[in-house]
Amino acid sequence: MQIRTQRLSRRESAASRQGHAYIVVILVTLSASALPDVRCLRFVLPATELPFCNSIEATEVHQVSGRFRKRLRFGLRPAVSFTEEFRCSGSMDCNCVSDLLLTPPVPALWTPGFAFPDWAYKPESSPGSRQIQLWHFILELLQKEEYQGVIAWQGDYGEFVIKDPDEVARLWGIRKCKPHMNYDKLSRALRYYYNKRILHKTKGKRFTYKFNFSKVVLVNYPLLDMASSPFLLAQNHFNGGAATTDCSPVTSEALQSLFPRLPDSGRGTTLFDRGTGAPEGDKLRLDTFPFLGSGAPCYSKPPSMLGPYPRNPAFDYSWGFNPYLPGALSLNNCPKLPPGSLYPSHFYPNPLQSSLAQLPHPFSSLLPPGDTAGAERGQTGGANGSVGGQAPRLCIPSYPGSLLQGRTEMGILGSGMGERERGENINITGLAGGGIGVGLGLGLGSLGLASGGGVQSPSDRRAGMKQDPGSDSELEITDLSDCSSENENEPDFHASQEKENRMGGRPHIPEAKTAGLGGTLPQLSSLPPSISPHPLKSLVPLTPPPPSLPTSLSPSLILVERHRETETLKLTHS
C-alpha cells in the first residue's frame, strides 16, 4: 500500500553545542490519518551508511488533537547526513526517507554499530579488561556471513545457536590466544554472562543462547523508557515473556560491571538524562561512548581491518565500527581468523529486525544495513528487512549550500535560532509518492557553527518556511563530543566517542541543553583553527535555551561557560 506524502513541519527545535557529537531529538507530530503507527526509523550516515531503526510504538505515539506525536531520540555525530525512513506497520507498507545534513562533510565521527555503541565492540572497552569480551566475539561471529555455519541467529530476540561448538571454541581460543580452548570452557564463559544477564541459555535447545539486548541497552541507556519501548518489551521474551522488562532493576553494580565506563550507570549517568531541562524529558547522552586507545593484547589489527566501511578516505577513521561490516569486530585481528566477509546483506533470522529495530538509535543500529555498497554514497540500505523495501531517498545537497533540494523542504534546526527563526528554518516535508516522508534539515549556521555561515542558505531558509499545521517535528541537537579526551589524539577522525559523562572522574561534558549559553560563545569562524580541533568544537548555539532549561548553571553549564571564556580569551589573544 502506497502511502501518500505527508508533510511534516517543525514545531520546535533546540540545539546546543557540546563538542563533536550531537544529540538530536526529533519530535514529530504526524497526522493521525497519515501515520497511525510509525514503526521504524532508518538512518543512513553518509560515509558509512548506517541504517538503524528507531521504532515508535503505538503507545508511545501520543495522539494529540487527532495527531500522533512521538519524540524520537537518537544521537549522531555531526557532519553526517542521514536518512530516515518512516514505516508504517500493518498493511501500510509505507516508508519514506529523508536526509538530515548536519554539518559539512567532515569525517563522520560516530559510527553506531550493531545494537551497541561502537565502543562496546572494542576490546579496549571491555570492562576490566583490554581484551575483547566473549560476547563481543559472539556478536562478531554472528554478524559474519562466513560463520553462519558455525554460529547463527536462530529463533527470535537475540537467540542464536552455536552450530559448531568446537569451531566456535577454536575461534575463540585463537582470538584469545588460548590454544586449549574448548567448548566446555567457552560455555563456562558464556555461563559467566548469565548472572550479568548478557546471555541467557535457551533451555531445551542445544547450544542455543540468547542475547539479552535489552539488558545491554539498559546498561548503556539505563533511563531508556523501558515501559514504552517495544524493543525492550520484546526483550521480555528473553525473560520468559514477562509483562515487565527484564528487568529486575539494574543495579549500579551490575551496570558498572558491564560498562564500567559509565561513571555510575545506576545513578543517573545515563544517555537519557532526565531533568536536563529538555521539555521532552530524557536526553540521549552520547558522551557515554568514549573511544579508547588501542591495545589488543594478542593481535594488532592492520589498518585495513580497522575501517569496516568502504569509506571515502577522507571520512575514514580507524576506530569506526559496525559489526555487520567486515572486520568490524575483529578488533584483535586474530591472524587465523579470516578477514571479515563482505557486508552481509541479510541475516536470518535477525532478531534485531524485530526487536532492536524498535529501539531508538543507537540501539537500532543493530539492524544490518541492507546495502553496504552505499556506505559512501549514503544511500538507503533498502535490503534491510525492517524497512519495507527500498525507500525513496531525498538527496540533500552537501554542505555548504542549500539543504533544500527538489521536493525536499529542509529546515535548519537548532537552538541557534529563535522561535521565529526556527519557524522559518524548520520544515519537514514528506516524500511524494514515498509514503510518509520527513525531511530534516540541520543547519550548523543555526547552531552557531560559523564555517561557511551555516548549512542552509538564506534562500533555502526561505524555501523551507512552509509549514504544515497538521504536523510538527522537533529537533534537538546536542554536541557532546568534548568529552572524549582520548579522541583528541586521533588525527584522522577527531572522533570522540560519546559517553555518559556526568559523573566524577571523567571530563565533564556539558549537558545537552546549553543553548542558552551558546549565544555568548564565539563562533567557529571567529576562532583560529588551532583552537578547535574539530569545527564543531566551536559550534555555538545562538538561541536562548528552551524554556525548560534550568535557570541555574549546572556543572556542565559552568563548563560551557568556562569554555566560552577560554575561547573568548583565545580569540582576544589571537
Place this chain on the structure above:
DNA sequence: TGCGGAACCC
C-alpha cells in the same frame, strides 16, 4: 549437555 563452584591467571 548444561550448570555452577572454586581456584587461578592476566
Place this chain on the structure above:
DNA sequence: GGGTTCCGCA
C-alpha cells in the same frame, strides 16, 4: 574484572 581451567553434579 573477565575470563580460564578444572571439576563434580544433574
